[in-house]
Every structure is written in structure tokens, then in C-alpha cells.
Amino acid sequence: MAKNYAPKQRHKNGHLVQLANLELYYEEYGQGKPLLLLHGFGGCTQNWQPFVAEFAKHFRLLLVDLRGHGYSTNPSNTFTHAQAAEDVFELLESIGVSEFSAMGMSTGGMVLLHMATKQVSRINSIVLISATSHFPNEARAIMQRVSYATMPTEVKEMYTECAKHGEEQIRQLISQFNALSQDCSDMNFTPQSLSTIQARTLLVHGERDAFFSTEIAKNLHDSIPQSSLWLIPNGEHVPIYNSAVPFSSMALDFLLEAE
Numbered sequence: 001m002a003k004n005y006a007p008k009q010r011h012k013n014g015h016l017v018q019l020a021n022l023e024l025y026y027e028e029y030g031q032g033k034p035l036l037l038l039h040g041f042g043g044c045t046q047n048w049q050p051f052v053a054e055f056a057k058h059f060r061l062l063l064v065d066l067r068g069h070g071y072s073t074n075p076s077n078t079f080t081h082a083q084a085a086e087d088v089f090e091l092l093e094s095i096g097v098s099e100f101s102a103m104g105m106s107t108g109g110m111v112l113l114h115m116a117t118k119q120v121s122r123i124n125s126i127v128l129i130s131a132t133s134h135f136p137n138e139a140r141a142i143m144q145r146v147s148y149a150t151m152p153t154e155v156k157e158m159y160t161e162c163a164k165h166g167e168e169q170i171r172q173l174i175s176q177f178n179a180l181s182q183d184c185s186d187m188n189f190t191p192q193s194l195s196t197i198q199a200r201t202l203l204v205h206g207e208r209d210a211f212f213s214t215e216i217a218k219n220l221h222d223s224i225p226q227s228s229l230w231l232i233p234n235g236e237h238v239p240i241y242n243s244a245v246p247f248s249s250m251a252l253d254f255l256l257e258a259e
Helices: 045-055 081-094 107-118 137-145 153-162 167-180 214-223 247-257
Strands: 014-018 023-029 034-038 060-064 100-105 123-129 200-206 227-232
Touching (some): 023 045, 034 045, 034 081, 034 107, 045 153, 045 247, 060 081, 081 107, 137 167, 200 247, 214 227
Parallel strands (some): 034 060, 034 100, 100 123, 123 200, 200 227
């Protein structure tokens, strides 16, 4: 669901790991404690490049292409945030990462909600950018009608640049995005389930998010025990690319506070 444009830079820090039924791609930068970075729907590791240099000064960054995104494969041609969470856990196991902190934008944040409620002791701190506990009707309407032809130019550019397997990958991703509009079980977190999250949590949300209202963000804040809410005035969905928004400094201050 990320709206940002994926930069065209290529990096040589990538690794492709064979899991049970798919290949998952990730990139690694920096040293220190692990910080997992998960992109939004239709995106890829490149969505994080504007922030990599600063965060790599403090952490061992692990940028992952979720199943079917970027260089990662998806033989089942289906996507749920719950399954993507299992994929990422399996990847982390394969590279020997037990405890970690994490940031996720939109779909990446939703994957982190699944991870933080399934293995509560493994995640130290999380930054959730434009995430949600469930899909409200306004989001479902957008998701159902999305097509390549109707996407804004910057979103088309992101899909095109991030789809490393070509046009068929773009078609599959859009079909999966449409299908999520009918799914009522994948994103269905209750206040009770969210209350089990042990990780310190920073919620970053735009006040003009067309997918998820500020009410959803406030409910997440009320339900997650150790959480803080940063509402960005006039911010839209995934509002961290606006140069006027001090995302890197705010997120770093939060993540380093627990170190």
C-alpha cells in the first residue's frame, strides 16, 4: 500500500534464501543490533533506501522483499499478512536472528502486528507507519477497484521498478491486492490481541490517510500497552517521505531510547 516512489539505485548487499516453498530476498547494511525493515504492498527493499545510510550507523539493517515482491517469489500466488509474517520469521531463523527491532510501512507494519502478537518476546521495539488492525470499508473500496491503469503515476513507477520478475508479477500483485479487499480474517486484530504486544511501539500516522483513519491509529495506541502515537498534520498514507517530516530523527530517537 506504500505510495512512495522506489529509487532506481542497485545495491550489491542482496541475498536470496530458499525457504520451504519460496525464495525470499533480503539486503543487509551496517552493524549492531538487528533492525528489520518491511516495505508496503507493491513495494520492495528499495523503498527504504532514503533512510538506509542514517539507520545503518546504529543498526544491522535487514531489508526484506515480502513474498511475491521485488526479487522474492510466491508460487502460491496468494498473499496474506499472516503468511508473510511466517515467511519473515523463517528467514530470520535461517540467518540466526533471534531478538530484533523492526519498522514497517503499511503492509509491512501489518506484517509486524502479526509477528509481534505471535512471538511476543522476540521484538524489542517496533515502528508502525500507516498500519491498521483491520480493513475499514473505505480501504476495502480502494483496494477492490485498484488497477494498473488507475494508479497514480508515482505508484505505477514504484510497482514497475520493484517488480523484478516483470509484468506478470505486477498483474499478480494487483490481483492479490484486490483479493485482500474481500478478506476478513487476515487483518482482524482485537484490543485483547493487541494488548499482548510486549514491544515498545511507535505509531506513525498521517492525519489525511485515505486508507486508515486517525481513529484506527488512536485505537491501536489505546490497545498496545507500551505505545506512542505520532500524528503527522496533513500527512497522507506513508507520510515519511515529505522532507518536512523528521522521520529519521524521530524514529532513531525512539529506537535508541531502549538501547
